[in-house]
Amino acid sequence: MSPRARQISCVVVLLGFGAFLVWGVLGLQDFGHWTGLYGRRVLKVASSERQVTNVVSAVNFDYRMFDTLIEELILFTSVMGVMLVLRHQRGEDPEPEHAAGDSEGFEDTTDGVRVLGVILIGVTLLLGLYIVVHGHLTPGGGFQGGVILGAAVLLVFLAGEFVTVRHLHPVETMETIEAVGAAGFAGLGLGGLIASSAAFHNFIWTGTSGMLISGGTIPLSNLAVGCAVFGAILILASELLEQALIVRR
Amino acid sequence: MNHVPYLASAWLMLIGLYGIATSRNLIHMVLCLTVVQSSTYLLLLGVGYRLHATAPIYQGIVPGHRAVDPVVQALTLTDIVVEATVVALMLALAVVAHKRFGSLDPQKLRPLRG
DSSP states (O other), X not given: OOHHHHXXXXXXXHHHHHHHHHHHHHTSOOTTXXXXXXXXXXXXXXXXXXXXXXXXXXXXXXXXXXXXXXXXXXXXXXXXXXXXXXXXXXXXXXXXXXXXXXXXXXXXXXXXXHHHHXXXXXXXXXXXXXXXXXXXXSSOOHHHHHHHHHHHHHHHIIIIIHHHHHHTOHXXXXXXXXXXXXXXXXXXXXXXXXXXXXXXXXXXXOOOXXXXXXXXXXXXXXXXXXXXXXXXXXXXXXXXXXXXXXXXX | OTTHHHHHHXXXXXXXXXXXXXXXXXXXXXXXXXXXXXXXXXXXXXXXXXXXXXXSBOSSSOTTOXXXXXXXXXXXXXXXXXXXXXXXHHHHHHHHHHHHHSOOOGGGOOOOOO
């Protein structure tokens, strides 16, 4: 099919689909008048029952923790998928380690990027840790903080030290961190089963609302998810960077 | 005026689908997919919004103050995580396609043989 014909047929189909879509959304309740009872109920009880100030965290890591476990496993599976898809294939150099030692791949990184990268690494790490540990108090949490922590290490890559980072075998380390995070999260769910005969029950003393140590298992879940996301992001990035090195050779 | 956010989300979905269907580059196609996925964030957040309400975070405000629905916000977070995983997989597949066929143009991909 020629690009022109594809374009025209696509517009025709999308116009039909769009008409149905608009018809559908016009049947929703007016904007700003949401009447969901579940959300209202959670808003009313979350801060007194669980002593957290971030109700979204309470939903994710307590009331609907089971769903978050599945979400976490989706991430885990996709990382495995990427590693499988990007594995070394027939006809490729099976041992890229040797060639990477003398690779001049990132020599074109400018000094400005290097200096700024090095300066930002510490700040980004601190911000990521802050976001992870305050997930139950202020906006943020394990997922967001984990991505920021991953970005901090990506700054090392960006500053041109990819080869240096590879000597630390980041993929093995990151696999461990990701697995420990995911296992810790599942373990918190099982802990509820052991401590109070209901899986995913918040079984730790919830403390006082607004304090750093409060909310029972919620901050611990944030930490576990933070570890898992941190590992996952780094595995994904280093797998893709590895491909860039292979292609460049 | 009451349905503008919903219509905007429908528009994002349509424009993203158009981009996917007419794309000539696999990376561009993945980015179009993220546009389609952003339409779902907008729809979810729009549905959960309540007039004159604050974010569902009770740091520094009185508990019981009118707030937007936290459940759809948690759903949006799930949505974003799923998007990230899908994008990562698609990009990996784009890398493999480029290695095998030497091109990122979806029109130039041939069926895979075992």
